[in-house]
Amino acid sequence: MNTFGIRFRFTTFGESHGKAIGCVVDGVPAGLEVDEAFIQSELDRRKPGKTKFETARKEADKVEILSGVFEGKATGTPIAMVIFNTSQKSKDYSNIKDLFRPGHADFTYFHKYGIRDYRGGGRSSARETAARVAAGGLAKLMLRELGIEVNSGISEIDGIHATCYNYDYPAQSEIFALDPSVEEAQKNAILEAKKAHDSVGGVVRVVIRNVPVGLGQPLYYKLDALLADAMMGINAVKAVEIGDGCMSARSKGSQNNDQIRKDGFASNHAGGILGGISDGEEIVVNVYFKPTPSIFQKQHTITTQNEEVDFELKGRHDPCVAVRGSVVAESMAALVIADMLLLNMGSKIEGLKRYYS
Numbered sequence: 109m110n111t112f113g114i115r116f117r118f119t120t121f122g123e124s125h126g127k128a129i130g131c132v133v134d135g136v137p138a139g140l141e142v143d144e145a146f147i148q149s150e151l152d153r154r155k156p157g158k159t160k161f162e163t164a165r166k167e168a169d170k171v172e173i174l175s176g177v178f179e180g181k182a183t184g185t186p187i188a189m190v191i192f193n194t195s196q197k198s199k200d201y202s203n204i205k206d207l208f209r210p211g212h213a214d215f216t217y218f219h220k221y222g223i224r225d226y227r228g229g230g231r232s233s234a235r236e237t238a239a240r241v242a243a244g245g246l247a248k249l250m251l252r253e254l255g256i257e258v259n260s261g262i263s264e265i266d267g268i269h270a271t272c273y274n275y276d277y278p279a280q281s282e283i284f285a286l287d288p289s290v291e292e293a294q295k296n297a298i299l300e301a302k303k304a305h306d307s308v309g310g311v312v313r314v315v316i317r318n319v320p321v322g323l324g325q326p327l328y329y330k331l332d333a334l335l336a337d338a339m340m341g342i343n344a345v346k347a348v349e350i351g352d353g354c355m356s357a358r359s360k361g362s363q364n365n366d367q368i369r370k371d372g373f374a375s376n377h378a379g380g381i382l383g384g385i386s387d388g389e390e391i392v393v394n395v396y397f398k399p400t401p402s403i404f405q406k407q408h409t410i411t412t413q414n415e416e417v418d419f420e421l422k423g424r425h426d427p428c429v430a431v432r433g434s435v436v437a438e439s440m441a442a443l444v445i446a447d448m449l450l451l452n453m454g455s456k457i458e459g460l461k462r463y464y465s
Contacts, residue, residue, distance in 0.1 A: 112338065112443065113446075113447040114447055115135045116136070116247065116250075116449075116450050117133070117134050117135055118131050118132065118239075119131060119132050119134075120240060122191075122193075122231075122239065123227075123231050123235075124227060124228035124229055124233030124236070125227035125230070127192065127193065128190050128191060129190075129191050129236055129238055130188065130239055130242075131188070131240070131243045133187045133189070134187075135447075136176065136250065137184065137250065138184030139181055139182065139184075140182040140246075140249060140253065141180060141181055141249065142173070142180060142187070143249055144171070146245060146248075147245035148170070150244065150245040150435060151171055151191070151242060151245070152169070153241075153434075153435040154169070154238060154435045156424075156426075159282045160299070161298050161427065161431055163424045163426045164424040165424040167194060169191055171189050172191075173187065174189065175187060189239070189243075191239065202226075203419065203422060204226055205224070205226045206224070206411045206412045206413070207410065207411045207412070207419060208410060208411075209407075209421065210408075210409055211398075211402075212229060212401050213232035214226075214229065214232075217229075218412060224412060233343075234433075236343075237433075237436045240342075240439055240440060240443075241435055241439045243439070243443060244436075244438070244440065244442045247439070247442040250446050251445060251446060254318075254449070256317065256319055256445060258314065258315075258438050258441050258442045259314070260275075260278070260312055260313060260314040260315070260438035261274075261281075261284050261313060262278070262281075262283055262284050262286060262294065262310055262312060262313075262430060262431060263286050263287070263312070263313040263394070264294075264310055265283070265294035265298060265311075265428060265430065266294070266297035266301070266308040266309065266310070268290050268294050270290055270313075271287055271289060272287050272289070273287065273313060274287065274288070278434070282295070283295055284434045286313060298427050299427075301399075305403060306399075306403050306427075307399040307402070307403050307428060307429075308399050308427065308428050309430060310397050310429075310430025310431065310433075311396050311397070312394070312395040312430055314392070314393040314437050315390055315392050316390065316391040316445060319380065321387055321388040322385060322452055322455065323386040323445065323452055324381065324384045324385035324386060324448060325448075325451060330383075331381050331384055331385060331386055331444070331448055332350045332379075334447075335348070335391075335393055335441060338444050339437055339441075341440070342440065343433075344397045344398050344400065344401075344429045344430075345398075345437075347395075348393065348395055349379075349393070349394040350378075350381055350392070351376065351377055351381070352364070352377045352378075352379065353379075356377065363377075364377050365377075366378050366382075372389075373387070373389055376390060379392040393441060397430035398429075399428075400427060400428065402423065402425035403421065406420050407419060407420075407421070
């Protein structure tokens with residue numbers, strides 16, 4: 109289960125402290141101009157060690173395209189991309205070789221597979237998400253050809269909420285904040301947690317614009333269901349909302365319905381999706397990240413031999429994983445939309461007739 113998507117699909121490989129991570133992307137339409145510099149710029153947004161608000165691990169995250177591109181264009185065959193790891197410090201994990209870190213996948217992976225890769229969690233590490241961002245870069249290049257935009261940013265850190273959403277501002281912000289008026293407070297919350305050897309959670313808001321009406325495959329491949337699936341598959345994500353999300357359960361139908369006129373919808377409580385199908389409005393997704401479980405305080409746990417122990421973690425970790433999770437959520441949203449666009453090509457017989465006539 110390392111593959112996501114149907115028509116626009118990608119498979120990732122590699123571990124946090126292995127030689128490399130990467131992906132194979134299938135379904136990229138032939139003739140698409142593959143801007144390698146753009147894909148690299150996406151990875152630069154996610155890469156660690158840029159600011160004091162992130163892990164100190166330094167990785168160039170230099171992407172190399174191995175196949176599927178000729179003279180700058182996709183050939184229609186699988187595009188393989190690789191990112192070599194250059195800053196592993198496996199010795200930082202030697203003291204946890206035989207124990208399970210609270211809040212991590214150590215316990216469940218060990219009981220499922222019977223193998224303990226203690227070097228940063230191996231395959232379960234968020235390091236794998238760099239490959240998703242590389243794949244998402246290809247999806248965004250395809251969406252750009254169709255005028256579809258995918259943007260994201262941090263709307264909340266440690267309970268400090270944005271009061272407005274400026275999707276141009278995150279490019280200027282060290283934490284990809286959507287609201288400059290609360291950015292400093294959000295930054296301080298991260299630094300205070302870091303100083304206390306603790307961590308904080310956060311919320312990423314993703315918005316997708318200019319999506320045509322009709323994307324989504326009812327009943328069991330709905331657009332909102334797949335977006336939620338994509339986001340919940342990201343490390344540390346514990347909840348996802350489409351549109352008003354949980355607030356919808358606290359409102360009346362008369363308040364929640366998006367009434368319709370000939371020039372469009374009067375509101376967008378549904379977040380751009382009705383019946384699992386896009387309605388042409390902005391698609392809005394809120395993604396909730398838990399606090400980074402890697403904290404530098406004494407904790408209680410058990411060993412692989414079921415012995416109770418106390419331990420203190422070492423290493424280099426993000427004090428707020430949501431910050432770098434922003435571009436990952438954005439990338440996954442782009443991959444979902446790309447897949448749905450290709451799936452939608454055959455939803456009407458008229459479209460097939462036009463294509464094959």
